[in-house]
Amino acid sequence: MTNNEVLMEIKNLKTHFNGDQGLVKAVDGVSISVKKGEAVAIVGESGCGKSVTSNSIMGLVQKPGRIVGGEIWFDNKDLTKIPEREYRKLRGDRISMIFQEPLTSLNPVFTIGNQLDEILILHKKLSKKQAKLESIKMLKKVGIPRPEKVYKSYSHSLSGGMRQRVMIAIALSCDPELLIADEPTTALDVSIQAQILHLMRQLSKEYNTAIIMITHDLGVVAEVADRVVVMYAGRVVEEGDVFTIFKNPKHPYTKGLLQSTPTIHQKNKELNAIKGTVPTPSQMPKGCRFNPRCPMAMDVCFKEEPDLLTLENDNMVRCWLYDKKEEKPYAASH
Ligand code: SF4
Secondary structure: OOOOOEEEEEEEEEEEEEEOOEEEEEEEEEEEEEEOOOEEEEEOOOOOOHHHHHHHHHOOOOOOEEEEEEEEEEOOEEHHHOOHHHHHHHHHHOEEEEOOOHHHHOOOOOEHHHHHHHHHHHHHOOOHHHHHHHHHHHHHHOOOOOHHHHHOOEHHHOOHHHHHHHHHHHHHOOOOOEEEEEOOOOOOOHHHHHHHHHHHHHHHHHHOOEEEEEEOOHHHHHHHOOEEEEEEOOEEEEEEEHHHHHHOOOOHHHHHHHHHOOOOOOOOOOOOOOOOOOOOHHHOOOOOOOHHHOOOOOHHHHOOOOOOEEOOOOOEEOOOOOOOOOOOOHHHHO
């Protein structure tokens, strides 16, 4: 159950890459807070910075990338300042991660049972016998038929959907407080996607595990999230509860995403893709970063970048169309 206790607080996170293409500000001042048991979806196209955000939270930013600013608070500790050894322990015990392709996360030379047992023995200090019983229980819990048989199987003999169920079992086996799922269903058939998302949500409620879901697909968001954070070009551009974001999106980018994404239940809806692409760092426009693609762009949008404003319903938007207090179109209030 979601309560109001904050589990993780990301403050003004900046993760930059200094490579052949110069300085890439992949995450550029992102603040997100996640409450206990809450499911937060971070949404945006490729290159918006959402996966770099999740890797930053997990302490998995690869060189030449580096967190250059901001804080990630979890359990009264700023994760950007703790040693790698402590981070690794946290990742095993309290924060789990599920990736897009389970085949790369599962070890092909060990059985599924071996891999689940190992985690339970290591983190929950169970005996081998107890671990086997618990592993089979977890496989059953994630809806795997004949769990005893799958326990003895190797990952390559399972379907994509089954593998992702195994990954969920592994991720939840240590009762983590936070589960980070990076595009967990993108590689799966649509019908299997819905089952996996439903399972994740159901188990997260049962275990009171918070979820940060990274996705480019708003259909996924509708299935899972309580709250949505929309990212564009390294910035948060809109944030709010899932109901309002779907019913009354404010930012032109969020509106564009909604119009261009088929949901699981509306596959035949007419789609309107957002024109253009996410700007590369060397082409980052002056003013609002979305201005080259925005059908609503005004003069001010090309001069100054808007701040992230809190609206009356506590949702947030970064767009000149909204006045700080009255939420009126910029043109009408000036
Ligand atoms: Fe469009 Fe201007 Fe709003 Fe940016 S600030 S999203 S360009 S209307």
